[in-house]
Amino acid sequence: VAAVGLAQFLLGPFQLLGYVNAELAQGRASAKRIAEVLASPEAVGTGHDVPADGAAGHVALRGVTLGALRGVDLELPAGSLTGIVARDAAAANDLLVCLAREADPSEGAVELDGAPLTSLDPDALRRVVLVAHHDADLFESTLLDNVRAGAADDTSAVERALSASAADDVARLLPDGGDTLLAERGRSLSGGQRQRVALARALAADRPVLVLHDPTTAVDTVTESHIAARLREVRRDRTTILVTTSPALLAVTDRVIVLEDGAVQATGRHTELLAADATYRAAVLA
Structure with missing residues (x-):
């Protein structure tokens, strides 16, 4: 009777221990992915100029090459x-x-109102x-x-x-x-x-x-x-x-x-x- 009572008493703590281990493994995997995102370099550099108020909206592509694009020139x-x-x-x-x-772009530039x-x-x-x-x-x-x-x-x-x-x-x-x-x-x-x-x-x-x-x-x-x-x-x-x-x-x-x-x-x-x-x-x- 004592052995059965002790086993029943320990069932809950053992289940909790298994749950904590599973959550810890999942948390470590998620933390690793978050760390990879935070450590990733910026996709593009940061400029410092600000478009003028009431930007006209003239867009131009000058010899743009990126991926499937090959030297695209556009005036919009x-x-x-x-x-x-x-x-x-x-x-x-x-x-x-x-x-x-x-x-x-790997080559060329995209411009807004004349500014790259x-x-x-x-x-x-x-x-x-x-x-x-x-x-x-x-x-x-x-x-x-x-x-x-x-x-x-x-x-x-x-x-x-x-x-x-x-x-x-x-x-x-x-x-x-x-x-x-x-x-x-x-x-x-x-x-x-x-x-x-x-x-x-x-x-x-x-x-x-x-x-x-x-x-x-x-x-x-x-x-x-x-x-x-x-x-x-x-x-x-x-x-x-x-x-x-x-x-x-x-x-x-x-x-x-x-x-x-x-x-x-x-x-x-x-x-x-x-x-x-x-x-x-x-x-x-x-």
């Missing part, structure tokens, strides 16, 4: 709406990385240039909170963004409208609805330079036409770059630039390129 005038078509997903991604300054991005403070740069990636995630919060995340409490900017992105239609379908709580990463919405809310968030930020990567791939054609028609108006006098193969979006741009094999192959208006460039037709209409 302030206030223009430009489409960039790249059949190679790697080239499109490397272009976004350069514009967001997540990495610096390497000379600018990264935090100040991101207040001027916003790169909205295709796989942007939503937060576990209300739809309106997600859209207001970068809008600086500008109610009118939020309303314009909701309308231009057709996210106001999404809000009307939800039980509590814009105050409906979304699941983590927006999983309670469909793919097209998530894209519209993410696009609204990017538009509401109202940055002088906005880069959008395939913002309507999961949206139906009617809604995509609606977004394309209103995008120019909501981004008036702001530099906008659309990295996409959507004919509806490319049709409203001032100019389209075609990247092939990591370099600029053709430049022109959407209708002109459709008529004259077989590579462009294959990329856009396939």
